[in-house]
Amino acid sequence: MNKRFAILLKEIRRQRKLGAKRHPMYQNNKFGKYFMYFFGLFWVAYLVLFGFLLPTIFREEMPGMEPYHILNKGMWIIFILDFGLRFMAQKLPASEVKPYAVLPVRKRDVIDSHLLLNGLDAYNLIWFFLLLPFGCMTLWKFFGLAGLLGFLLGYWLLIVANGYLTAICRTLMNEHILWVLVPIAIYGGMVGGMVVPWKHNLGWIGMEWGEGFIRWEPLAFLAAIGVLALLFVLCRVLQLRIVDKEIARTKTTKLTRVREYRFLDRFGEIGEYLRLEIKLLTRNKVPKVQFRTGLILMIMFSVMLAFSDVYDDNFMRYFIAIYNFSVLGVMVLSQCMMFEGNYLDGLMSRKESILSLLKAKYYLQCAICVVPLLVMIAPVVKGKLDVLDVLAAFFITTGFVFFIMFQLAVYNKSTMNLNQRVMGRNSTGNWFQTMLIMGGFFLPVIVIMALNAIFPDGRTSVWITLAIGIAFTLAHPLWLRNVYKRFMKRRYVNMAGFRASRP
Amino acid sequence: MIISINNLHKKFGSVIAANIDSYVIGHGDMVGLVGNNGAGKTTLFRLILDLLKADEGNVTVSTQDGTLTDAAVTSTEDWKRHTGAFIDESFLIDYLTPDEYFAFLGRMYGMKKEAVSERLEHFRPFFNGEILGEKKLIRDYSMGNKQKIGIVSAMLHSPELLILDEPFNFLDPSSQAIIKHLLAAYNRETGATVLISSHNLDHTVEVCPRIALLEHGVILRDIANVNGSAKTELDTYFDAPVQAAEAAETPVAPEEPECPENPDNPATPATPETPETPENN
Numbered sequence: 001m002n003k004r005f006a007i008l009l010k011e012i013r014r015q016r017k018l019g020a021k022r023h024p025m026y027q028n029n030k031f032g033k034y035f036m037y038f039f040g041l042f043w044v045a046y047l048v049l050f051g052f053l054l055p056t057i058f059r060e061e062m063p064g065m066e067p068y069h070i071l072n073k074g075m076w077i078i079f080i081l082d083f084g085l086r087f088m089a090q091k092l093p094a095s096e097v098k099p100y101a102v103l104p105v106r107k108r109d110v111i112d113s114h115l116l117l118n119g120l121d122a123y124n125l126i127w128f129f130l131l132l133p134f135g136c137m138t139l140w141k142f143f144g145l146a147g148l149l150g151f152l153l154g155y156w157l158l159i160v161a162n163g164y165l166t167a168i169c170r171t172l173m174n175e176h177i178l179w180v181l182v183p184i185a186i187y188g189g190m191v192g193g194m195v196v197p198w199k200h201n202l203g204w205i206g207m208e209w210g211e212g213f214i215r216w217e218p219l220a221f222l223a224a225i226g227v228l229a230l231l232f233v234l235c236r237v238l239q240l241r242i243v244d245k246e247i248a249r250t251k252t253t254k255l256t257r258v259r260e261y262r263f264l265d266r267f268g269e270i271g272e273y274l275r276l277e278i279k280l281l282t283r284n285k286v287p288k289v290q291f292r293t294g295l296i297l298m299i300m301f302s303v304m305l306a307f308s309d310v311y312d313d314n315f316m317r318y319f320i321a322i323y324n325f326s327v328l329g330v331m332v333l334s335q336c337m338m339f340e341g342n343y344l345d346g347l348m349s350r351k352e353s354i355l356s357l358l359k360a361k362y363y364l365q366c367a368i369c370v371v372p373l374l375v376m377i378a379p380v381v382k383g384k385l386d387v388l389d390v391l392a393a394f395f396i397t398t399g400f401v402f403f404i405m406f407q408l409a410v411y412n413k414s415t416m417n418l419n420q421r422v423m424g425r426n427s428t429g430n431w432f433q434t435m436l437i438m439g440g441f442f443l444p445v446i447v448i449m450a451l452n453a454i455f456p457d458g459r460t461s462v463w464i465t466l467a468i469g470i471a472f473t474l475a476h477p478l479w480l481r482n483v484y485k486r487f488m489k490r491r492y493v494n495m496a497g498f499r500a501s502r503p
Numbered sequence: 504m505i506i507s508i509n510n511l512h513k514k515f516g517s518v519i520a521a522n523i524d525s526y527v528i529g530h531g532d533m534v535g536l537v538g539n540n541g542a543g544k545t546t547l548f549r550l551i552l553d554l555l556k557a558d559e560g561n562v563t564v565s566t567q568d569g570t571l572t573d574a575a576v577t578s579t580e581d582w583k584r585h586t587g588a589f590i591d592e593s594f595l596i597d598y599l600t601p602d603e604y605f606a607f608l609g610r611m612y613g614m615k616k617e618a619v620s621e622r623l624e625h626f627r628p629f630f631n632g633e634i635l636g637e638k639k640l641i642r643d644y645s646m647g648n649k650q651k652i653g654i655v656s657a658m659l660h661s662p663e664l665l666i667l668d669e670p671f672n673f674l675d676p677s678s679q680a681i682i683k684h685l686l687a688a689y690n691r692e693t694g695a696t697v698l699i700s701s702h703n704l705d706h707t708v709e710v711c712p713r714i715a716l717l718e719h720g721v722i723l724r725d726i727a728n729v730n731g732s733a734k735t736e737l738d739t740y741f742d743a744p745v746q747a748a749e750a751a752e753t754p755v756a757p758e759e760p761e762c763p764e765n766p767d768n769p770a771t772p773a774t775p776e777t778p779e780t781p782e783n784n
Contacts, residue, residue: 257638258600258602258603258638269610269611272607272610272611275607276596276599276607279598279599279603280598283598283640284598342593342597343593343594343595343596343597344593345554345590345591345593345594346593346594346595346596348552348553348554349552349554349583349586349588349594350583350611350612351580351581351583351584352580353611418597418598492555492556495554495555496555499593502593
């Protein structure tokens with residue numbers, strides 16, 4: 001490694017540490033910072049707990065095999081979970097080259113530095129919180145410290161390799177969404193490979209490979225190093241190919257057709273803002289992905305409610321029913337006004353435009369609720385819910401849930417990037433936002449369960465819920481105007497916040 | 504529109520951004536705000552547009568039609584119908600095409616589609632064939648074209664008060680010439696009050712009959728610019744630190760010895776005597 005590369009590596013490492021310390025999630029948001037610490041600790045504790053529990057669980061469920069054999073067979077599940085965890089948070093080396101583009105450093109050196117540092121990142125050790133206690137409980141007695149160390153080293157090599165594979169998949173998917181078939185094929189293939197009824201299936205390979213690590217067999221380690229090296233090289237080649245594109249990135253949105261949505265003309269100013277809302281959702285990456293995710297979740301839960309017994313108890317039925325209606329609205333409205341933070345100054349320079357905007361948001365979210373109304377036909381036909389339940393869920397969402405969520409329009413004051421997911425920046429939640437989101441999801445169900453306890457016949461509570469929902473829905477002009485007035489009272493604080501957090 | 508600034512104070516931490524006891528901009532005035540970076544120009548505009556809360560004082564407006572008289576900008580939104588402003592990109596809804604954005608604004612101000620189209624025709628030379636009729640989102644345009652979109656969006660509804668922050672930024676020389684002409688004509692023909700800020704003294708002096716010199720939030724001078732007369736005063740003001748620095752650097756020349764006066768002609772110094780040489784003797 002020559003001296004210049006070593007200096008560059010040291011410098012990039014220092015900048016990555018500073019970047020992590022100055023992450024937008026932590027900068028102005030103490031709650032977010034401590035929430036992430038808590039979440040991290042929770043996840044670690046969870047892994048440690050499973051590390052201690054899994055040997056016992058495996059012995060009871062599969063008494064004919066040693067627990068470490070079972071874990072090794074299922075090692076592919078660890079890689080799938082690891083892929084899921086890394087997917088959103090991982091930065092791609094090619095996207096980090098831009099600041100160095102005009103400096104006297106080679107682009108390939110910058111990419112190599114990032115790839116190397118990604119491999120050596122402490123994050124790759126996170127699975128050790130599971131593997132170490134597991135290994136201590138299952139390997140030590142047979143193989144001692146050497147076996148445990150071999151086990152950990154082998155898994156570390158494969159986890160690092162998985163990191164490079166994740167980077168490859170993400171890079172490809174950034175180029176075109178169809179490349180999503182690659183991770184589907186690879187990780188889907190892992191699942192398929194484990195369950196296929198062959199003697200030497202992927203589960204068998206995992207078991208033998210893991211055993212090889214434990215016994216320090218050279219072939220096992222050579223294979224792991226080989227996979228790691230191959231994925232490193234592939235990742236490097238890909239990053240180098242796209243780096244010039246990244247540096248010159250002037251991605252423009254190609255509009256083949258400019259939709260006018262003329263049917264909205266009849267609604268005057270609110271129609272204008274409805275048009276704006278629709279374009280916000282359809283022309284910007286972040287809200288578009290959010291909308292798609294909410295839609296998928298909604299359909300998924302509805303299908304599970306209709307066709308499985310998983311959610312057959314009362315609490316879960318009501319929760320899923322309300323969740324189906326409210327998931328999209330809660331996801332979108334939890335960030336109410338945060339997208340508008342990008343151009344709020346312009347909106348504020350026009351009279352009462354914010355009130356029209358709030359009304360448009362409300363009407364659009366109500367219109368979107370017709371989609372779950374249709375999707376819920378399946379559970380109604382299957383007898384899991386009746387029509388009254390569905391209507392109660394619909395109106396409690398358009399009334400009570402949206403009433404809660406629109407309060408965030410008063411208090412949200414961070415601008416959200418329309419097209420770039422900056423990990424942490426787009427989830428600048430404070431405790432109040434989190435409480436309201438929890439309230440939006442759980443309060444209606446808690447209310448129904450409480451009413452059920454008071455009126456055990458099961459129908460009175462639904463009628464009361466329906467009445468509450470209709471009342472809040474009909475009263476929307478009043479509470480929207482109230483939200484608008486409170487927003488205007490706080491406008492300077494909010495505008496300053498939006499301005500300060502604009503990308 | 505008449506704008507009255509009354510005892511307006513604004514600080515950001517320890518930095519004074521606005522400190523104006525009293526300043527009045529009358530109907531039809533065209534005022535250029537000049538000052539160094541951090542002088543408080545943009546802050547003043549934001550205070551006038553009620554985008555920022557003053558620590559003390561207020562800004563009041565009175566419309567030409569009398570519907571508003573000495574109305575504080577913080578207490579009512581009615582003045583917004585008469586105002587058009589463009590400060591920076593954050594005024595633009597960048598996921599719309601320019602045509603969509605102008606149509607949106609037109610409808611916000613109660614303009615019919617035909618009126619918007621007619622008004623945009625007026626700005627066609629300014630757009631230079633690049634903005635109208637393209638299926639391109641505002642965010643994908645260059646900074647110069649975004650600036651043009653912003654300026655036109657502020658002028659579209661022919662407001663009584665027009666506020667433009669650094670309108671000449673990012674514009675090519677031809678566009679700068681066009682916008683100077685457009686602004687001057689707009690002020691002349693409609694009697695609208697126009698406030699612009701700029702770092703370009705030449706443009707400001709060429710266009711604005713009244714210039715306010717701002718420094719650390721204070722309006723130091725309110726200069727009547729008659730036939731470009733303000734240029735000298737502004738040049739002197741902005742050159743002063745440079746000249747002071749140059750003066751500090753220039754070494755002081757040693758004093759020349761005094762020549763004895765010629766008694767016959769006191770104005771003429773006497774020629775020193777030629778020293779005797781052996782040859783002379």
